[in-house]
Amino acid sequence: MSVHAERIEQPLAELLQETIQAHFLHALAVPEALVVLRERHGRIRDLLQLDSGQEQHPCAALLLDHFQLMLAAEQAWIERAIAALQGSRSSNPEENAGSGGNGGY
Numbered sequence: 001m002s003v004h005a006e007r008i009e010q011p012l013a014e015l016l017q018e019t020i021q022a023h024f025l026h027a028l029a030v031p032e033a034l035v036v037l038r039e040r041h042g043r044i045r046d047l048l049q050l051d052s053g054q055e056q057h058p059c060a061a062l063l064l065d066h067f068q069l070m071l072a073a074e075q076a077w078i079e080r081a082i083a084a085l086q087g088s089r090s091s092n093p094e095e096n097a098g099s100g101g102n103g104g105y
Contacts, residue, residue, distance in 0.1 A: 011047055012067060015040075019074070030085050037078050037085070041105045044075045079105065 018040055025033045048071055056064070082105060 011043065015043065015047070015071075015074075018043075025081075030089050034082060034085055034089075037082050038105055041075060041078045041082070044071050044078070045105075047071055048075070 022036075022040070025036065028036065048068060
């Protein structure tokens, strides 16, 4: 396995595990859910910036392209989820008490 593949494989496995855990966002308070989503957004952003920069087997390049498309879709969903949760926080002042309120991703 190439060094580049190893650099991508572990973070992708971790993101898959986090995707499974994301189905439990409803069990978190809104501020906690926002923290989880922002952390995930940052990890996906970092993964999307990885580039092999070297010749690859055509199937490996296709697989990398597939992962990048899935990650971009996940990132877009996270951005929508953060915006929706921020909107729900502004309409629920009790939930905002004591939270840091990081407006960015």
